[in-house]
Amino acid sequence: MSTGTPTASSSSTPLRFRRNVARLSAGQLDNLRQAFARVYAISDNRGYAYHAGIHGLPLPIGCDNAHGTPYFLPWHRAYLYFFERALRDQVPRAMLAWWDWRTRAGRPGRIPAAFADQRVGAQPNPLLSGDVDPLALRQGGNSVAARTVRHPGGRLAPPLPSAREVREVLAIRDFQSFTAALEGLHDRVHMWVGGHMGQIPYAAFDPIFWAHHAMVDRVWRLWQLAHAGARPPAAILDEALPPFRMTVRQTLSVTALGYDYAVSSASTPARPA
Amino acid sequence: MTTKATTSALELPDLDAGDVYRADLVFYDVDHSGPSYEGRVFVDHPDADEDTPRDADHGYAGSYTVFGHNGCYGDEGHCLPDSMFRDEFDRRLPHPLTAWTKTVIATDAIRRVVADPAVTAVTVTVVAVVPEDDVAQGTGDVLRFGSVRLLTYQDESLADGDGED
Numbered sequence: 001m002s003t004g005t006p007t008a009s010s011s012s013t014p015l016r017f018r019r020n021v022a023r024l025s026a027g028q029l030d031n032l033r034q035a036f037a038r039v040y041a042i043s044d045n046r047g048y049a050y051h052a053g054i055h056g057l058p059l060p061i062g063c064d065n066a067h068g069t070p071y072f073l074p075w076h077r078a079y080l081y082f083f084e085r086a087l088r089d090q091v092p093r094a095m096l097a098w099w100d101w102r103t104r105a106g107r108p109g110r111i112p113a114a115f116a117d118q119r120v121g122a123q124p125n126p127l128l129s130g131d132v133d134p135l136a137l138r139q140g141g142n143s144v145a146a147r148t149v150r151h152p153g154g155r156l157a158p159p160l161p162s163a164r165e166v167r168e169v170l171a172i173r174d175f176q177s178f179t180a181a182l183e184g185l186h187d188r189v190h191m192w193v194g195g196h197m198g199q200i201p202y203a204a205f206d207p208i209f210w211a212h213h214a215m216v217d218r219v220w221r222l223w224q225l226a227h228a229g230a231r232p233p234a235a236i237l238d239e240a241l242p243p244f245r246m247t248v249r250q251t252l253s254v255t256a257l258g259y260d261y262a263v264s265s266a267s268t269p270a271r272p273a
Numbered sequence: 274m275t276t277k278a279t280t281s282a283l284e285l286p287d288l289d290a291g292d293v294y295r296a297d298l299v300f301y302d303v304d305h306s307g308p309s310y311e312g313r314v315f316v317d318h319p320d321a322d323e324d325t326p327r328d329a330d331h332g333y334a335g336s337y338t339v340f341g342h343n344g345c346y347g348d349e350g351h352c353l354p355d356s357m358f359r360d361e362f363d364r365r366l367p368h369p370l371t372a373w374t375k376t377v378i379a380t381d382a383i384r385r386v387v388a389d390p391a392v393t394a395v396t397v398t399v400v401a402v403v404p405e406d407d408v409a410q411g412t413g414d415v416l417r418f419g420s421v422r423l424l425t426y427q428d429e430s431l432a433d434g435d436g437e438d
Contacts, residue, residue, distance in 0.1 A: 056342070057346060059346060059347050059351075062369060064366055064369045065366045065367060065369060067305070067340055068305065068373035069367075071366075139346050139347075140344070140346060141344075143344075144408050145408070149407075151404075151406055154405050154406060155404070155405040156311075156323060156403065156404045156405050157404035157405075158311045158336070158338065158404075180376065184338050186340075187309070187338035187339065187340040188311075188338055190309065190340050191309050191310075191311065191338065191340075191404050194404055194406045194408070195406065195408055196408065198308075198309050198404065198406060198408065199308070199309060199341065199342075199343040199408065200309075200340055200341065200342050200343065201342060201343060201344075201346065239366075242366075
């Protein structure tokens with residue numbers, strides 16, 4: 001499961017690809033960092049605080065029914081879609097990247113360097129941490145730090161999912177069992193990272209949230225490719241995913257949303273004849 | 274922070290271990306308003322705690338996780354699912370704190386106890402383990418659930434049958 005298999009698109013606009021964060025080119029990573037830095041600086045509904053706050057605090061907008069329900073995968077696909085659009089409003093070539101958190105023998109889990117480096121040149125790394133919305137802090141009783149922190153692999157934290165566990169989840173055939181199992185692996189990543197990521201109200205203020213959920217979304221994409229026609233229950237397909245202007249059905253095709261997953265990519269202009 | 278709960282005895286199915294194709298422990302009405310935790314599930318091991326090895330000798334069956342809200346935010350009543358007036362015309366989604374159902378596939382653990390003909394019922398112990406973190410964790414009970422059900426499945430293609438034909 002090293003890559004998703006893109007399907008043909010009839011659109012004249014080429015698909016964009018979310019890539020493995022460990023394999024981003026220097027330019028791709030720079031685009032991502034620039035986009036984060038720019039949305040951090042915006043305080044209205046184009047900015048980082050607005051999008052991160054949708055996942056929990058501040059109220060009144062929240063991630064109602066986005067966890068522990070069949071809406072988990074569709075809701076978060078919509079969430080990433082709209083946040084990625086906000087990033088691309090600032091840096092059009094920026095795309096979210098996925099953190100492959102699977103562990104293997106001899107390859108223990110760790111935070112990717114792109115998100116762990118303290119500095120990029122002389123500047124702070126915008127993917128290391130983010131500011132928590134002051135209103136979220138107040139509503140939460142000022143119980144967390146104003147800037148996101150992590151405690152990866154802390155004592156009593158569950159382990160990151162293994163490659164074998166992800167394979168087992170991908171082998172599940174019905175959507176309800178698949179989404180419940182994948183959400184369980186997702187929970188473990190939140191708890192393994194720790195800090196703000198370990199709590200629903202603040203998790204999305206940590207920039208690694210988006211790379212984690214891009215991986216979750218990618219696993220769903222791979223499952224869709226492996227189990228053609230398998231989809232969420234019919235009863236919820238036309239339900240909206242508030243606060244997003246999107247239904248469950250509209251999240252089912254990533255290519256219809258203009259993106260797909262790749263391990264890496266490179267391109268070159270055509271040679272002149 | 275660790276809390277635990279042990280159920281009353283759950284009756285085991287009258288099956289041979291080899292006939293148990295799959296066994297699930299299903300936890301109903303799982304509260305998720307508190308901190309995130311891993312619920313480690315042990316069969317017939319009421320003394321289990323966070324240091325208990327997760328292996329067959331100690332009845333370990335598996336775990337479930339809760340990505341928690343870590344407290345209640347909002348005005349009075351905001352976090353009470355029953356505070357919403359609901360009727361058949363209500364098109365709103367369920368309250369965000371509506372309790373969850375969590376399933377632990379416990380096939381190996383149930384096969385082990387079923388294999389002993391002297392054991393006809395078992396307890397289930399859940400040890401809720403909250404990762405150590407310097408981010409403040411909410412107060413109150415971490416572990417709350419309404420009931421547990423043991424579901425066992427038999428692969429009919431492997432069964433001898435009950436003499437229907």
